[in-house]
Amino acid sequence: MNITLAAGGTGGHMVPAHALANELKTRGHGVMLVTDARGAKIPAIFEDVPVEVLPAGRLGGGPLGMIKAVFSVMKGRKAARELYRDFTPDCVVGFGGYPAFPALLAAHAEKIPTVLHEQNAVLGRVNRMLAGKAKAIATAYKQVQRSKDKSKEVMVGNPVRVEVARLGEMPFPAFDETAPLNILVTGGSQGASVLGEVVPEALGQLDASLRHRLSVVQQCRPEDIERVTERYSELDIPAETLTYIEDMPRRIGNAHLIIARAGASTIAELTAAGRPAILVPLPIATDDHQTFNAREMAKAGGAAMIKQPDFKPEKLARQIEEIAGDPEALSNAAARSLSVGRPRAAEELADLVERIAAGDNPIPIGPVGVAAPRPSGMGVPA
Numbered sequence: 495m496n497i498t499l500a501a502g503g504t505g506g507h508m509v510p511a512h513a514l515a516n517e518l519k520t521r522g523h524g525v526m527l528v529t530d531a532r533g534a535k536i537p538a539i540f541e542d543v544p545v546e547v548l549p550a551g552r553l554g555g556g557p558l559g560m561i562k563a564v565f566s567v568m569k570g571r572k573a574a575r576e577l578y579r580d581f582t583p584d585c586v587v588g589f590g591g592y593p594a595f596p597a598l599l600a601a602h603a604e605k606i607p608t609v610l611h612e613q614n615a616v617l618g619r620v621n622r623m624l625a626g627k628a629k630a631i632a633t634a635y636k637q638v639q640r641s642k643d644k645s646k647e648v649m650v651g652n653p654v655r656v657e658v659a660r661l662g663e664m665p666f667p668a669f670d671e672t673a674p675l676n677i678l679v680t681g682g683s684q685g686a687s688v689l690g691e692v693v694p695e696a697l698g699q700l701d702a703s704l705r706h707r708l709s710v711v712q713q714c715r716p717e718d719i720e721r722v723t724e725r726y727s728e729l730d731i732p733a734e735t736l737t738y739i740e741d742m743p744r745r746i747g748n749a750h751l752i753i754a755r756a757g758a759s760t761i762a763e764l765t766a767a768g769r770p771a772i773l774v775p776l777p778i779a780t781d782d783h784q785t786f787n788a789r790e791m792a793k794a795g796g797a798a799m800i801k802q803p804d805f806k807p808e809k810l811a812r813q814i815e816e817i818a819g820d821p822e823a824l825s826n827a828a829a830r831s832l833s834v835g836r837p838r839a840a841e842e843l844a845d846l847v848e849r850i851a852a853g854d855n856p857i858p859i860g861p862v863g864v865a866a867p868r869p870s871g872m873g874v875p876a
């Protein structure tokens with residue numbers, strides 16, 4: 495079979511698309527990615543899949559912006575239809591966001607079945623516009639806000655890299671009251687200035703005995719990296735600062751605690767790997783979707799959620815002190831995080847795509863909303 499994936503914009507769309515591409519290729523299918531200029535720049539993750547860059551406009555921005563965007567979308571749709579005549583996809587899978595829009599419109603025009611994947615706990619605007627014509631909506635959460643076509647929903651999870659999925663089968667890194675505490679700080683594919691402002695100050699407030707056990711890896715926005723690096727050095731805290739972490743699976747594997755935004759892929763990775771987190775949802779995310787994303791992990795006891803207005807050095811320092819002082823609670827939180835992970839999401843999404851591409855009616859496809867059986871790694875606490 496030939497499958498086209500339509501994704502772009504940020505890592506949050508590209509990483510799940512890449513995980514699905516790998517799974518489909520392993521099954522012997524032809525895969526092509528259509529993306530936008532931003533997606534094509536995400537560090538070389540699609541080097542082994544043919545990539546086509548299409549014009550895609552963001553709808554909105556006043557009457558003139560709207561006209562420009564519509565023109566650009568129509569140009570992208572025309573280009574995608576031409577591509578489909580050569581590549582002849584059996585199914586087009588969209589990962590949400592404006593870059594996917596023209597590719598999916600073209601699929602509908604060519605009568606090619608489409609599957610939408612929604613990474614977040616709130617259905618995104620483009621997926622809402624296209625849901626009516628899609629054959630199925632693959633979701634990452636049991637409850638998806640703003641979704642009207644409930645009968646089309648199939649819960650699969652958010653596909654993660656194989657290296658991340660494997661972390662869940664390995665033991666949580668050893669930790670006790672004297673061991674180093676490895677902290678990973680990440681703001682998602684764009685980074686987050688607030689983490690650069692608050693985290694070093696919070697760590698600086700910790701008791702010296704705990705401060706000397708810290709080992710920090712922090713992703714920073716380019717404009718912040720110099721300041722954050724200097725601050726860690728002034729505070730005498732060993733920290734590696736980077737604008738983009740290329741080897742995220744290894745970094746997650748080493749971490750005892752992650753402080754992060756609540757982007758969908760970040761949460762999928764932390765729960766697949768079974769790592770506890772302090773999550774600070776991006777307050778301006780559309781429909782506050784990061785807060786909804788963070789809720790499931792927080793409810794399960796795998797994460798603490800701190801809303802950005804409350805995310806202050808004193809509060810974070812207290813939380814880290816509690817965690818570091820109770821290794822059992824930390825490893826329980828890790829197990830609780832793992833209990834809501836879906837490391838088989840790429841396989842489940844590939845199963846769904848194969849069925850749609852073959853012309854099957856996908857619903858029902860198994861117990862929607864029930865997580866796949868988990869490998870025992872750390873043992874979920876009673």
Ligand SMILES: CC(=O)N[C@H]1[C@@H](OP(=O)(O)OP(=O)(O)OC[C@H]2O[C@@H](n3ccc(=O)[nH]c3=O)[C@H](O)[C@@H]2O)O[C@H](CO)[C@@H](O)[C@@H]1O
Pocket residue numbers: 504505506507509590613614680681682683684713737738739740742756757758759760761763776779783784787
């Ligand atoms: C600012 C914004 O609009 N964010 C949205 C964007 O997420 P955004 O792309 O910011 O964040 P996600 O957490 O979903 O994904 C980030 C991905 O990039 C990887 N990564 C990140 C940093 C780094 O240094 N190295 C690295 O490899 C992460 O491991 C992860 O795989 O799309 C997501 C999925 O629709 C949404 O949930 C987010 O709300």
